[in-house]
Amino acid sequence: MNAIIATTIFGIIMMFASFMVNSKSAISTLAVVLFAALLGVNIWDLVNTPANAPQLLFSNMLRIEHYSLWFSTLMTGCSLLYVLLMGREIQKVGTHVAEYFALIFFILCGVYVLSTYNNLLMLFIGIEIMSIPQYILAGSDKKNLKSSEASLKYLLMGAFSTGILLMGITLLYGAARTFDIMEMVSVLHSDALNPLALAGIMFIMIALSFKVSAAPMHMWTPDVYDGAPTPFTAYMATIVKAAAFFAFLRLFQVSFNSLSEHWTIILAIITAATLLVGNVTAVFQQSVKRMLAYSSIAQAGFMLFAILAVNAIAWQGIIIYAVAYSVATIGIFSVLVKLKDYTYDGFNGLAKKEPLLAFTAAIFLFSLAGIPLTGGFMAKYYVVLAVVQQGHLLWLVIFALLMAAISVYYYFRVIIAMYFKTGNPEMTSPVTAGDRLMLIITCLLVLMLGIVPQLFLNHI
Amino acid sequence: MILILLILIPLLMGILSFAIKGEGARPLALISSILTMAVSGYVSGANYTAPITYTHDWIPILGTQFSLVADGMSSMLCLLTGIVVMVVMIVSVNKPVEKPGSFYGFLLLSQAGLMGVFLAYDALLFYVFWELALIPVYFLCSIWGGEKRIPVTFKFFIYTFVGSLMMLSGLIYLSTQTQGLSSYAWGDIVRAGSSLPPEKQQWVFWLIFIAFAIKMPVFPFHTWQPDTYEQSPTPVTIILSALMVKMGLYAVLRWLLPVLPAGVAYWSDTVIILAVIGIVYASCIAIVQTDIKRLIAYSSIAHMGLMAAVAFAGSGVGMHGVMVQMFNHGITITGMWIIVSIIEDRWGTRDMTKLGGMATVAPKMAIAFVIISLASIALPLTNNFIGEFMLFNGLFSGTEASHTVMMVLAGLGIILGAVYTLNMIQKTTYGEAVAMRTGKDLTVNEYLGLAIIICLVLFLGVYPKPLLDLTSGIASMIVK
Numbered sequence: 001m002n003a004i005i006a007t008t009i010f011g012i013i014m015m016f017a018s019f020m021v022n023s024k025s026a027i028s029t030l031a032v033v034l035f036a037a038l039l040g041v042n043i044w045d046l047v048n049t050p051a052n053a054p055q056l057l058f059s060n061m062l063r064i065e066h067y068s069l070w071f072s073t074l075m076t077g078c079s080l081l082y083v084l085l086m087g088r089e090i091q092k093v094g095t096h097v098a099e100y101f102a103l104i105f106f107i108l109c110g111v112y113v114l115s116t117y118n119n120l121l122m123l124f125i126g127i128e129i130m131s132i133p134q135y136i137l138a139g140s141d142k143k144n145l146k147s148s149e150a151s152l153k154y155l156l157m158g159a160f161s162t163g164i165l166l167m168g169i170t171l172l173y174g175a176a177r178t179f180d181i182m183e184m185v186s187v188l189h190s191d192a193l194n195p196l197a198l199a200g201i202m203f204i205m206i207a208l209s210f211k212v213s214a215a216p217m218h219m220w221t222p223d224v225y226d227g228a229p230t231p232f233t234a235y236m237a238t239i240v241k242a243a244a245f246f247a248f249l250r251l252f253q254v255s256f257n258s259l260s261e262h263w264t265i266i267l268a269i270i271t272a273a274t275l276l277v278g279n280v281t282a283v284f285q286q287s288v289k290r291m292l293a294y295s296s297i298a299q300a301g302f303m304l305f306a307i308l309a310v311n312a313i314a315w316q317g318i319i320i321y322a323v324a325y326s327v328a329t330i331g332i333f334s335v336l337v338k339l340k341d342y343t344y345d346g347f348n349g350l351a352k353k354e355p356l357l358a359f360t361a362a363i364f365l366f367s368l369a370g371i372p373l374t375g376g377f378m379a380k381y382y383v384v385l386a387v388v389q390q391g392h393l394l395w396l397v398i399f400a401l402l403m404a405a406i407s408v409y410y411y412f413r414v415i416i417a418m419y420f421k422t423g424n425p426e427m428t429s430p431v432t433a434g435d436r437l438m439l440i441i442t443c444l445l446v447l448m449l450g451i452v453p454q455l456f457l458n459h460i
Numbered sequence: 461m462i463l464i465l466l467i468l469i470p471l472l473m474g475i476l477s478f479a480i481k482g483e484g485a486r487p488l489a490l491i492s493s494i495l496t497m498a499v500s501g502y503v504s505g506a507n508y509t510a511p512i513t514y515t516h517d518w519i520p521i522l523g524t525q526f527s528l529v530a531d532g533m534s535s536m537l538c539l540l541t542g543i544v545v546m547v548v549m550i551v552s553v554n555k556p557v558e559k560p561g562s563f564y565g566f567l568l569l570s571q572a573g574l575m576g577v578f579l580a581y582d583a584l585l586f587y588v589f590w591e592l593a594l595i596p597v598y599f600l601c602s603i604w605g606g607e608k609r610i611p612v613t614f615k616f617f618i619y620t621f622v623g624s625l626m627m628l629s630g631l632i633y634l635s636t637q638t639q640g641l642s643s644y645a646w647g648d649i650v651r652a653g654s655s656l657p658p659e660k661q662q663w664v665f666w667l668i669f670i671a672f673a674i675k676m677p678v679f680p681f682h683t684w685q686p687d688t689y690e691q692s693p694t695p696v697t698i699i700l701s702a703l704m705v706k707m708g709l710y711a712v713l714r715w716l717l718p719v720l721p722a723g724v725a726y727w728s729d730t731v732i733i734l735a736v737i738g739i740v741y742a743s744c745i746a747i748v749q750t751d752i753k754r755l756i757a758y759s760s761i762a763h764m765g766l767m768a769a770v771a772f773a774g775s776g777v778g779m780h781g782v783m784v785q786m787f788n789h790g791i792t793i794t795g796m797w798i799i800v801s802i803i804e805d806r807w808g809t810r811d812m813t814k815l816g817g818m819a820t821v822a823p824k825m826a827i828a829f830v831i832i833s834l835a836s837i838a839l840p841l842t843n844n845f846i847g848e849f850m851l852f853n854g855l856f857s858g859t860e861a862s863h864t865v866m867m868v869l870a871g872l873g874i875i876l877g878a879v880y881t882l883n884m885i886q887k888t889t890y891g892e893a894v895a896m897r898t899g900k901d902l903t904v905n906e907y908l909g910l911a912i913i914i915c916l917v918l919f920l921g922v923y924p925k926p927l928l929d930l931t932s933g934i935a936s937m938i939v940k
Binding site: 384394412 | 520588636
């Protein structure tokens with residue numbers, strides 16, 4: 001897993017760059033180059049690791065599997081896309097541009113640990129590595145009170161949930177006498193179930209629900225996402241959330257699989273609540289940014305499907321969902337940051353003023369809503385298929401699809417504003433040729449995921 | 461290969477049309493629609509020997525293929541799509557419209573979606589085209605529609621989207637029940653569905669049927685329809701009422717009746733009762749309308765209700781009648797809408813109470829209107845007579861005694877239909893000219909478009925054999 005080392009080094013390089021390089025755009029370019037290099041390292045790892053032979057690293061602390069390498073690579077790819085789309089906006093957040101990029105590299109380090117951890121302690125460390133840079137990024141707009149509030153709130157809630165996670169791990173250790181998630185499998189089974197283990201699983205489930213912002217542990221999400229500088233919200237809502245999901249899935253799929261009868265119903269209720277709260281509350285938002293925060297809660301509801309379905313499709317499901325959702329969300333945020341006014345009315349008449357921006361935004365919104373021929377459809381399809389194949393919980397599938405229909409309401413309000421209303425949206429900066437190119441590429445990715453997903457799915 | 465042309469021509473021409481600035485999109489759209497019409501004509505002609513098929517791998521790991529089959533019913537509906545879109549293009553070729561490039565682009569895209577729906581032989585592909593046909597129409601209505609267009613079309617979109625998602629969950633469920641690997645091929649879905657135990661079929665039925673019921677629309681899922689028809693620009697109203705509602709009925713015949721026989725048997729009486737309520741209810745409302753666009757919208761609910769009822773009655777003649785009537789209704793209602801749009805264009809109102817005297821001002825148009833209206837109430841020697849006769853015959857000769865009662869009630873629809881249609885003709889065409897003192901008669905392109913419609917109306921009314929032959933095999937297959 002060279003990527004863990006590489007991302008750490010790149011992060012440190014970026015920190016040094018902050019006093020070696022003066023121009024913001026040079027820093028930004030350097031970051032793009034390093035992200036591309038990091039993607040290269042990930043691909044190198046992927047190619048050089050045999051597909052069917054998991055490797056154990058660092059005294060069994062990490063377990064490198066085919067799925068985890070794919071996940072890491074794809075998330076790095078999304079990060080590269082993110083930096084390319086958002087680079088100029090990141091420069092505008094504050095003065096410490098290089099540090100922002102460094103922190104993103106550190107977040108990615110946490111992502112890699114979470115995708116490969118084989119030990120509950122590594123789960124804890126991974127979550128911390130991933131979260132702490134985010135607390136800083138959330139508060140990086142120092143002159144803005146809302147940003148500071150977001151940072152503090154995020155820190156407190158994050159610390160709180162980490163505490164619960166640790167408690168869960170401790171209880172689980174009491175029952176299983178091991179931190180190793182593979183060894184745990186032989187100890188935890190239904191016929192001689194230690195109540196401590198069950199309590200531990202519940203604590204861990206609640207802590208991870210905090211991290212993925214599942215209801216009723218979602219309260220922090222709208223405020224943090226709304227308060228944090230928009231470019232960083234985009235990152236938190238996508239790659240970080242996807243990584244937390246992957247960790248969630250890994251633990252519950254590998255270790256707690258045989259106990260699924262005990263936790264499925266609770267998780268199913270959490271899923272239903274997440275879908276309900278996310279979708280219904282999103283309808284009432286006036287700000288698109290806040291709507292996207294609630295929509296990310298709603299999308300989390302769908303991702304929870306993959307965890308509920310304890311079968312092989314779930315792995316593919318979470319990966320394709322993570323990618324499709326991340327690409328579309330990064331895309332829509334990159335359109336959003338171009339606008340001065342984040343309310344729905346701020347989008348009025350965008351189609352006339354910036355047809356390309358409006359068109360790509362429409363495609364991203366289609367994808368988030370799950371319209372066929374976009375990546376979002378395939379993603380939803382996969383997680384739904386995983387649960388349907390499981391056989392029970394069909395009520396949840398139908399409920400989720402009804403909620404998906406509600407989601408059309410708030411996603412399409414943006415489209416209505418852009419295409420059917422008149423107005424003159426104010427832009428923060430002119431849209432450059434580079435922006436256009438990147439938006440077109442992102443848009444093509446979304447469509448490719450929807451039209452020819454086998455190019456991608458055949459390998460996972 | 462020829463089948464893929466039916467989708468590709470409108471798709472590519474549609475995309476091209478977006479790129480064209482100014483009026484260049486009109487001839488392009490016209491040429492595209494004529495080409496598509498020619499291909500669909502060829503497909504229907506070739507169909508008397510054997511169905512044409514085309515299969516290509518799409519997403520093998522999901523068990524879905526890009527599989528198109530044009531049997532009698534599919535090729536008939538493709539032909540209908542070809543004819544209707546061509547007539548729309550002919551009639552609207554000189555009507556001013558804002559941003560013609562996007563307008564015609566969306567129209568052609570929706571045509572591509574419709575063709576796909578009628579041809580798809582794979583459930584997931586069918587679903588994709590089902591949505592694909594909807595989205596361009598949503599944009600068309602929302603950009604070029606009437607005053608209240610945005611909330612109205614939004615309601616329409618959400619309604620149909622809810623339905624399609626339910627259908628999707630049903631289809632996914634069925635595909636997981638297929639033997640071996642999951643598959644979406646029509647044959648596999650039929651085998652999986654019909655081998656489900658009856659009580660499962662009974663609830664899967666609703667998952668799938670609700671989408672089709674909203675599209676057709678069957679009472680009480682019809683509330684989106686009159687508003688949407690009223691607010692849409694006429695070319696879109698034609699696409700909606702002549703073609704898109706047929707999607708719902710076609711889907712019932714293709715993806716519901718053969719797939720869930722036990723579920724259908726259990727619920728058929730319920731659906732027939734709902735459909736008959738719809739017929740009577742819509743006819744009664746149509747009588748009190750003064751806006752001719754709304755009047756025709758409600759009459760369309762009544763006509764579709766009859767077809768829906770018979771589709772569930774389970775008799776061979778009836779099923780054959782449903783197919784024939786899908787075509788006939790599509791042709792007739794296209795003519796109706798064209799005349800309505802001309803009236804609105806020339807005289808600026810759709811209110812019957814303000815109209816009158818068309819026969820003196822625009823005699824050609826009046827003749828066309830009368831012929832098409834008479835076809836709409838199924839007078840003998842018009843195409844709809846053949847269809848409705850078969851429908852009633854089918855309902856009457858159905859397996860159950862209660863169907864006879866239903867037939868009598870549905871027969872009210874014909875009487876009421878005559879009431880509101882003749883009333884409409886009387887108020888608009890004859891009498892004193894109030895608003896219609898001046899105004900041109902039909903222009904050349906309108907004349908041509910309506911001539912095509914009227915020729916078809918009369919030809920199929922006198923000699924319906926080609927249409928009957930095209931669909932005869934399919935009807936017996938579904939009813940079996």
